[in-house]
Amino acid sequence: MGRLLVTGGAGFIGSNFVHYVLENTGHTVTVLDKLTYAGNRASLEGLDPQRFELVVGDIADASVVDPLVAQLSGPGDAVVHYAAESHNDNSLNDPSPFLTTNIIGTFTLIEAARKHGVRFHHISTDEVYGDLELDDPARFTEQTPYNPSSPYSSTKAGSDLLVRAWVRSFGLQATISNCSNNYGPYQHVEKFIPRQITNVLRGERPRLYGKGENVRDWIHANDHSSAVLTILEKGVIGETYLIGADGEKNNKEVVELILTELGQPADAYDHVTDRAGHDLRYAIDSTKLRTELGWTPQFSDFESGLADTIAWYRDNEAWWAPSKDATEAFYASKGQ
DSSP: OOEEEEETTTSHHHHHHHHHHHHHSSOEEEEEEOOOTTOOGGGGTTOOTTTEEEEEOOTTOHHHHHHHHHTOOSTTOEEEEOOOOOOHHHHHHOOHHHIIIIIIIHHHHHHHHHHHTOEEEEEEEGGGGOOBOTTOOOOBOTTOOOOOOSHHHHHHHHHHHHHHHHHHHHOOOEEEEEEOOEESTTOOTTSHHHHHHHHHHTTOOOEEETTSOOEEEOEEHHHHHHHHHHHHHHOOTTOEEEEOOSOEEEHHHHHHHHHHHTTSOTTOOEEEOOOTTOOOBOOBOOHHHHHHHOOOOSOOOHHHHHHHHHHHHHHOHHHHHHHHHHHHHHHHHTTO
């Protein structure tokens, strides 16, 4: 049992982690979230007020961050850093928030953790490694060189390197994880899977970038959460662990699965102009995490996990509807 400060805990992956922690451990959780468009109070409704608190604030503001980190003094206490600007399309439209949150925000947090001697876990992405050819049998490993291709992935790569430098230069008690694409409840409708699901639920045709051949390695958010807890409990300070569940699917396959699950023809979608610099393929080799720390994913069947996710969006229109129109208006302005 300990106290966790979870940054970005009102966002998609962070809120799933908060739910998972409170349901499966004895930890208490404080969420620090700026509540930008990607954060949603409704994702944290109904949580036990004896074990959960939401603080609205900016991770780049030391006057907010420092006192929260200073409260973490027990052996099980830690900062779990999910907060990030994360949408590639937005980073291409305006990179500046990505620099502020992903670089300055991470710097502010690790300085506070260093000052107060607090355990720190940094959540990152496989996108820092760039992409793989579609016919390449290789997967990303902890030794893969960084080769980011967008303002988003480059700022995440920068934040990873900051954490590594603080471990080496200042003895920061930190670990890093790089995870593949997540899916599950509470994901903003600007993202690929929920955008397609909610389009079909509204009677609109999904829209697919280019030919839809781009491959992503999908993992359910609960599996990501269990992996992070495993790293917090068993991970070696200074080490990086890749998190993946062997869920490679190309975008065309995913859209067709969504349409089929919702009773529509599998080809009832439109192709739109491809995104600039669109990475071809991501694939994670999570051998180190599995063999050294004993982690295994529970959602190994992507189709069943996707069906559960579709059901969640079908049953929770009140959660996603307020942001749907603005999201589609943005994409329409880009011809997408």
